[in-house]
Amino acid sequence: MAGSARCVVVGGGPAGMVLGLLLARAGVEVTVLEKHSDFLRDFRGDTVHPSTLTLLDELGLGGWFAALPHSRLDRVALAGEDGRTMTVADLSRLKVPHPYIAMAPQWDLLDLLADAGARVPSFDLRMRHEVTGLLREGGRVSGVGYRTADGAEGTLRAGLVVAADGRWSTVRRSAGLRPASFPITFDAWWFRLPRHPHETGDGLVPRMAPGRFAAVIPRIDYYQIALLAPKGEDLRRLGVEGLRQNVARVCPELADRVDHLASTDDVSFLDVRMDRLRRWHTEGLLCVGDAAHAMSPVGGIGINLAVQDSVAAAALLARPLLRGGVTASELAAVRARRLAPVMAAQSMQRALHRAVIGPVMQGRRGAPPRALTGLLDRVPALTAAPAHVLGVGIRPEHAPAFARRPPLPPRAATGRRSG
Structure with a gap:
């Protein structure tokens, strides 16, 4: 036809x-x-x-x-080496509808x-x-x-x-x-974990640990999470328990719910x-x-x-x-x-x-550069x-x-x- x-x-x-x-x-x-x-x-x-x-x-x-x-995100922040959260992009400042x-x-x-x-x-x-x-x-x-x-x-x-x-x-x-x-050195592994009703916050705050980086996105009733890994590393080979341990290490506040990852089939791969x-x-x-x-x-x-x-x-x-x-x-x-x-x-x-x-992925740092967080701390605008x-x-x-x-x-x- x-x-x-x-x-x-x-x-x-x-x-x-x-x-x-x-x-x-x-x-x-x-x-x-x-x-x-x-x-x-x-x-x-x-x-x-x-x-x-x-x-x-x-x-x-x-x-x-x-x-x-x-759900809504009105800021993107990073956790500094001293544990404080520093806003790096404040969308509420935008003069848009x-x-x-x-x-x-x-x-x-x-x-x-x-x-x-x-x-x-x-x-x-x-x-x-x-x-x-x-x-x-x-x-x-x-x-x-x-x-x-x-x-x-x-x-x-x-x-x-x-x-x-x-x-x-x-x-x-x-x-x-x-x-x-362009050269890319990491891939992303997507999954979700429950968000408890008492948990608040409308910001995106990536979590970091030497060798691991995670973006935790708050949705209405769950967190959408991207766990980054060096390109070519298949996190599914860790098994579900190894995956849970990795998540708990980079996102310790979510350690109480990693058991919701029932198998590696719960993780979706993105070739970045x-x-x-x-x-x-x-x-x-x-x-x-x-x-x-x-x-x-x-x-x-x-x-x-x-x-x-x-x-x-x-x-x-x-x-x-x-x-x-x-x-x-x-x-x-x-x-x-x-x-x-x-x-x-x-x-x-x-x-x-x-x-x-x-x-962070190379294990040389577990937090953003102090120069960046210090500058944003001094000049929030x-x-x-x-x-x-x-x-x-x-x-x-x-x-x-x-x-x-x-x-x-x-x-x-x-x-x-x-x-």
Whole structure:
């Protein structure tokens, strides 16, 4: 079977869903292809930063998001060598409508975007459609080949294909685009432990011990934890008891509940990568989000950079798509607009890797540098700058006029999307 569409977006993550929704609201015929049958993947990027919360308001979706169960983080802190907790990024200082990071399961955000897209006639979301390759005509990408869950194969022609299918992008690889990688010395192992009702606090305070680093994120009724380990070290080989001991060593305040880790199957592995394409496009194809620039999990900024890529792409490409075609120079303009924010975010992450995480992982330090904590102790106002980079970015994108809507009426409960 075959079909046609003005724009095909590959990948139903935040970048793909936002781009599909915005282009559809401009009147562009958009098909979003997602290979899974639902959005239920645990330990995906669950951080929704102030810039994305503002975008949801502009799209008329702020009320929908506010109704979702979520927790809030208003500061990022580090524990010093003397045991004191030092705030390094105080989001409450930001002069924005939402001066905090919202923590919500990514599947809830994606369901929300899918429901908003379903209200637009030109938006077509197809679950269980795995892209298998690219179509080409006259030296340019002209569509995709796909396979459905029941094994049926088909093609879908498009004036533009957008790769929003993540750091292991099938589309990027098929297009022959190769990213330049930065050295990363650690991987992340994600799991959750109970949060007791009397435990308060809305801050992210990483824990450190020589050779181990853990990010403990407070959620509504549990802690979401990333335990870092040197790249190549498989923590599952320690067995569940060895894993519990590692957690108790770096997070002694959670030692009373490590038995909730019943087996190593309770731990999810993230192969941490950081890379960036030198070129984000080829004729008829554009890469955005992790397909263009994989981020470290530090700061949880990857999802928000990906969303901002999509907003910029929609603003720049909606009119060319409506007139019938997108040129190479128009595709290149997306990278030109988004490159500086991406480079700044990756530079910040790499600096934190070198100054804080690296020495801890190498066993040379069990706390952040005294120079850093001392400076922040003397000049608390400095915490606003990293908060701005983390929560807003150096070039926040706002919804173009064609995509803005007044607040939409309350959304009916739809449950989790399953296909």
